[in-house]
Amino acid sequence: MPFATPRRPAWRRALHGLLHTLWPELLLSLRALWPAAQTIDAREKWRACIGAALGILIAGVGATWLSPGGGDHALATALVAPLGASAVLVFVVPSSQLAQPWSVIGGNTLSALVGVACAIWVPHAALGAALAVGLSIALMLALRCLHPPGGASALLMVLMGSHDFGVALQPVLLDSALMVAAGLLYNNLTRRRWPHVHHPAPAEPGGARLTSRDLDAALAHYNQVLDISREDLQDLMQYAEAAAYQRTMGELRCADVMTRDPVTARAEMPLRQAWALIRQHRVKALPVVDRQHHLVGIVTVSDFMRQVDMDVHEGVNFRLRALLRQMHRPTPRHTVGEIMTRQVRVASADRPLTELVPVFSEGGHRHLPIIDAERRLVGIVTQSDLIRAMDAAVRG
Structure with missing residues (x-):
């Protein structure tokens, strides 16, 4: 007959259970006493x-x-x-x-x-x-x-x-x-600006998500001395906001949102034919390519409008009608190559989409041709493409 294992007293069982429960919490508390690593290299x-x-x-x-x-x-x-x-x-x-x-x-x-x-x-x-x-x-x-x-x-x-x-x-x-x-x-x-001179906070545009007033209100509510200047704190929050925006946008590249095989024109194409393509496909720009599909320029609605002399006495409407009549003549005088923009801002298909934001918002661009390593046209990104991608990223 096997020997019976002596039963432990109730107080020892309770103590063992308590230690078993509290031990993970105790380890976490001890780890918390060790400070986090410094965020400097x-x-x-x-x-x-x-x-x-x-x-x-x-x-x-x-x-x-x-x-x-x-x-x-x-x-x-x-x-x-x-x-x-x-x-x-x-x-x-x-x-x-x-x-x-x-x-x-x-x-x-x-x-x-x-x-x-x-x-x-x-x-x-x-x-x-x-x-x-x-x-x-x-x-x-x-x-x-x-x-x-x-x-x-x-x-x-x-x-x-x-x-x-x-x-x-x-x-x-x-x-x-x-x-x-x-x-x-x-x-x-060693490139550490010192001293840090206090500057009055500049006025932010109305669309800014975080303004100086918001930061001042947060500091007043916190009501503690911070070991960082107000200007550096604002910069830090803007960097954090940019990082969050980058994370939200994910790894989107130009290739993910561009319009592939866009409608194109040739430099020798008559203006009336290019204008017909713009109206038929309801676009505002035509990339101009050569026989090997290399990008050589871009022609936009604005390029057509620049052919109208805004200072003539007959008026804009008269000159615009004259231009359209001229483009529809059997032997037109003008071709796309004469009015197209030759210096074109471009991007590669693998370029991060977030890098295009300043190009569109500050550079005044509305269309950005996308090219490959051999400068062949592979697509085009418009402001509308960028806005749709940003909206999808924020909603998703």
Whole structure:
């Protein structure tokens, strides 16, 4: 007879069930403690690291040389520790509002003055330290120079028991000015625009989906300090909107929406015959090809209308009727090659459709011939084709 397995107590079974249930959630919580990867490449990381090192080197050497006595032995008194945090902001996040020149100089210097004042007039060290940090933040916010290392500068003055307001000028102000000089030189040489100058938001066209007023309303509702300038935030949102648009449009190519085997004309074709093709097929443009079907030009309704002299005394209607009568003569004087546009904007069949949007919206084009690698005509994309494709992508 087999031995019976002893039954575990109820409390142990309950504990085991609870751990079995909570263990996946616990693992997820532990993973959440590990921060996400930075969205910058290795080149940008090295640029920031080298810049911060150079910034501290320039500030250290310059402050030591300008300090009384000079020499490497004076580095401890010529360079303040909060400058290391300033270097992180200036070179790693130069677009941040917290890293601009006035933030670095004003934030560190004014906070140091507050710290010295608290060290002098507040007898209790812990209370003086708390007031120094709190008051320095209030002052930086009021004067628009919020700089996190400024809080450290204020605290450092209290911890050092400094009773000399001159410390705020040298080394704090001197170090900050040297750091700003290093940032101006290095960031701009490495193609990082610094400082970020605030510009009034331009007026957007009425059709814009996201306007400056929308962004201002969102920032007012969020009501928190953002470590990014308003202009950069707007650029970032526009890039995100463009990426979403690209994703929505998918991988559509010109070949997916173009009209294949479009009606064409030849350069030697009489104008009356070309006009008849335009009316018969209800199109507004005819690509012009040679015998090998190579694109040599395009003729549009506008090209026909340009044959009408708008300034003649007989009037437009008279001249238009005269042109039509001339085209229908047995031996016409004009051919397509005489009025066609020879310099034609074209695209390849595998070109992304999204790249045609500025061509149509800003370039004034209405028709875009599609050619192959040997410049043979394979199709044509019109504004209507593009609008239909965009509408289908958005709806789908």
